[in-house]
Each structure stands twice: as C-alpha cells, then as structure tokens.
Amino acid sequence: KAGVTQTPRYLIKTRGQQVTLSCSPISGHRSVSWYQQTPGQGLQFLFEYFSETQRNKGNFPGRFSGRQFSNSRSEMNVSTLELGDSALYLCASSLSLAGTDTQYFGPGTRLTVL
Amino acid sequence: GQQVMQIPQYQHVQEGEDFTTYCNSSTTLSNIQWYKQRPGGHPVFLIQLVKSGEVKKQKRLTFQFGEAKKNSSLHITATQTTDVGTYFCAGRASGSARQLTFGSGTQLTVLP
Numbered sequence: 001k002a003g004v005t006q007t008p009r010y011l012i013k014t015r016g017q018q019v020t021l022s023c024s025p026i027s028g029h030r031s032v033s034w035y036q037q038t039p040g041q042g043l044q045f046l047f048e049y050f051s052e053t054q055r056n057k058g059n060f061p062g063r064f065s066g067r068q069f070s071n072s073r074s075e076m077n078v079s080t081l082e083l084g085d086s087a088l089y090l091c092a093s094s095l096s097l098a099g100t101d102t103q104y105f106g107p108g109t110r111l112t113v114l
Numbered sequence: 115g116q117q118v119m120q121i122p123q124y125q126h127v128q129e130g131e132d133f134t135t136y137c138n139s140s141t142t143l144s145n146i147q148w149y150k151q152r153p154g155g156h157p158v159f160l161i162q163l164v165k166s167g168e169v170k171k172q173k174r175l176t177f178q179f180g181e182a183k184k185n186s187s188l189h190i191t192a193t194q195t196t197d198v199g200t201y202f203c204a205g206r207a208s209g210s211a212r213q214l215t216f217g218s219g220t221q222l223t224v225l226p
Contacts, residue, residue, distance in 0.1 A: 033214070035216075042202075042216060042217070042218040042219055043157070043202065043204075043216040043219075044216075045213055045214065045215065045216075048213070056213045058213070059115075090156060090157070092157075099144050099145060099206050100145055100162060100164060102147070102159045102162065103147075103159065103204075103214065104159065105149075105156040105157045105158070106156060107155075107156050108156050
C-alpha cells in the first residue's frame with residue numbers, strides 16, 4: 001500500500017503571498033490531520049478532517065484553512081504569508097476518528113517564506 | 115488546553131549506554147502514542163499504550179504508561195547509532211476531544 005504523499009515537497013514564497021499544500025492519504029484512510037513543525041515549537045496541530053468535514057482545529061489564525069475532498073485527499077491553504085510561517089507542514093492520515101487510531105505521516109512540505 | 119511536556123530536550127549518549135525520555139500531560143490521557151523522527155524524515159509510529167500502568171517492549175525499547183495515565187516513558191537499552199533521531203510522545207485527552215497533542219520531543223544523539 002502506498003504511503004501518505006504530499007506535494008509539493010519544497011516551496012519558496014514571499015511575504016504576503018498565499019500557498020496551497022496537498023495531501024493524499026493512504027488508500028482507505030478517511031481522516032487527515034495537518035501539523036506545523038518548527039524547531040522552536042515542535043509539532044503543532046492545525047486541523048483534522050473526516051468525511052469532508054473539519055472535526056478539530058488547533059490554535060492557528062484564520063489565515064490557515066483547509067478542506068477535504070470526497071476521495072479523502074486534503075489541501076491546506078495559508079494566505080497572506082508571514083516570515084513565521086516558514087516550517088515543515090506535515091500531513092497524517094488515519095483510518096477513522098477512533099481515538100486509538102495510528103497516524104501515518106507523509107514526508108512533509110518544507111515551506112520557506114522570504 | 116491540554117499540554118504535553120517532554121524531557122529532556124536533548125540527550126547525547128555513548129553507543130551502548132541507556133537512554134530514557136519522559137512525557138507528562140497536564141490532563142488525564144485516554145491513550146499515548148510514541149513516534150520516532152529520523153533527521154530529515156517524518157514521524158513514524160512506534161507504539162500505543164492504552165491501559166493504566168501498561169508496559170510494552172519492542173526489542174531494546176520499553177514503553178510505560180503511568181498509573182494515573184498522565185505520564186509515560188520510553189527507555190532504550192544499549193543504544194545503537196540507528197537509534198539516532200527525535201522521539202515524540204503524543205497523547206489524547208480523556209473525554210470527547212480526540213486531538214492528538216505532541217510533546218516537544220527528545221533529540222537523541224548516539225556517539226560511536
């Protein structure tokens with residue numbers, strides 16, 4: 001079974017621009033979560049989607065948004081980029097919303113904001 | 115909100131020495147998971163603990179879940195250079211919330 005894929009792998013943007021990141025979960029997985037990873041803050045939860053609905057949201061400003069499609073693929077969007085948005089954005093998929101489900105991470109998208 | 119603290123932040127050991135990382139939650143957890151992230155890689159699931167006082171072993175790795183389900187530890191016996199990476203604990207609070215909160219991680223360096 002193919003793992004979680006994320007595109008693009010690397011991205012360079014300038015302040016004020018917007019960016020869209022894509023995540024394709026493992027086949028059969030219906031839940032997708034997004035995390036921001038920075039050296040100083042570790043792994044911070046952004047949001048989680050299941051059946052095209054946002055189920056949980058972390059403490060990030062409204063510039064960060066996401067969506068999930070009927071095939072469980074997910075996108076996240078960051079508008080009006082700031083320097084502090086430079087980070088590794090990780091997507092993780094799991095089978096369902098069950099609390100004991102394992103999360104399988106993708107390789108991440110490395111975003112650099114100049 | 116729920117906070118998960120992990121110590122130490124960094125650990126350097128000589129190959130063959132033991133290593134332990136500790137995880138403490140501000141709230142009672144329904145379960146706790148451990149992940150390993152190699153340098154330049156992404157987190158990879160290691161194990162999940164669900165029961166109070168649970169202990170699980172994977173070869174040289176021993177995982178424990180505290181009796182109060184608020185703390186956990188990972189112990190590696192006789193470290194090897196392949197153990198290098200950052201180890202994260204991640205917990206879900208008891209109750210309806212299922213957001214997985216990650217600890218800050220312990221970065222392990224193994225010196226040959």
